[in-house]
Amino acid sequence: MKWRSLPESHESTDARPLREIFAERKQLIAKYVPPETQTIHAGVVAELKGRHLASNILPVGANVPVFELPDHDGKIISSTALLAKGKLVLCFIRGRWCPFCVGQMEAMNLILPQIEQAGAALVAISPQTVKQSFFMHDQHKLRFPLLFDAGNKIARRFGLTYCVPKPQETIYRRAFVNLPFTNGDESWELPIPATYILDRDGTVLYASANEDYTDRPEPGDIVRALEQSL
Secondary structure (H helix, E strand, C coil): CCCCCCCCCCCCCCCCCHHHHHHHHHHHHHHHCCHHHHHHHHHHHHHHHHCCHHHHCCCCCCECCCCEEECCCCCEEEHHHHHHHCEEEEEECCCCCCHHHHHHHHHHHHCHHHHHHCCEEEEEEECCCHHHHHHHHHHCCCCCCEEECHHHHHHHHCCCEEECCHHHHHHHHHCCCCHHHHHCCCCCEEECCEEEEECCCCEEEEEEECCCCCCCCCHHHHHHHHHHCC
8 A cells, every 4th residue: 555645756736625635534434444554543543542642742722842953954943943933833743653733734735835924934843863854855845844752742742642552553553654663763662643833932822633643623723823813
């Protein structure tokens, strides 16, 4: 099953709503992934929802922690420098191995001009290494920085992290999703996907997170939230 853009050497121009793109990927999962595997993934999502992880993230009105992280080229990017230029859209993702992260990043790539027109920058943060971020950035022709959050230190301060349960870890290993290799540590820790809009002073203007990694905000909703904050 091929998740990544076709052809891989060209920028994605799929302008459908993200929910339609995700619905298509869910149909492929339902068709090709064994039911017992689907049940384990669904159980993890249910368990995370039972812990109300998304209800306890850094909320609207909070002031975000200052951070400095290397981007996909190894260049250090600081939140202070980004916010000095305007508002900031911040997406926390799992990694390039996740088809829903790929779909979201490609969709955000398409609306980057609208984000910039609204006076904001866009960056994504994940626990995947600089090398993995470089591969993702290059493969999907992304035009915004992918930042490496080693050990999920920043994601943890946003209240987004959890440890992959052993049954799901076994599935990932069988599917060659080797998080210790991809992320450069042995923790098997991931962030739940989240999208933030930060004001220039670092105050959270918009916060959206979901324990279900197949559910992300529509890029158009992010643009509208930015425009309403002008």
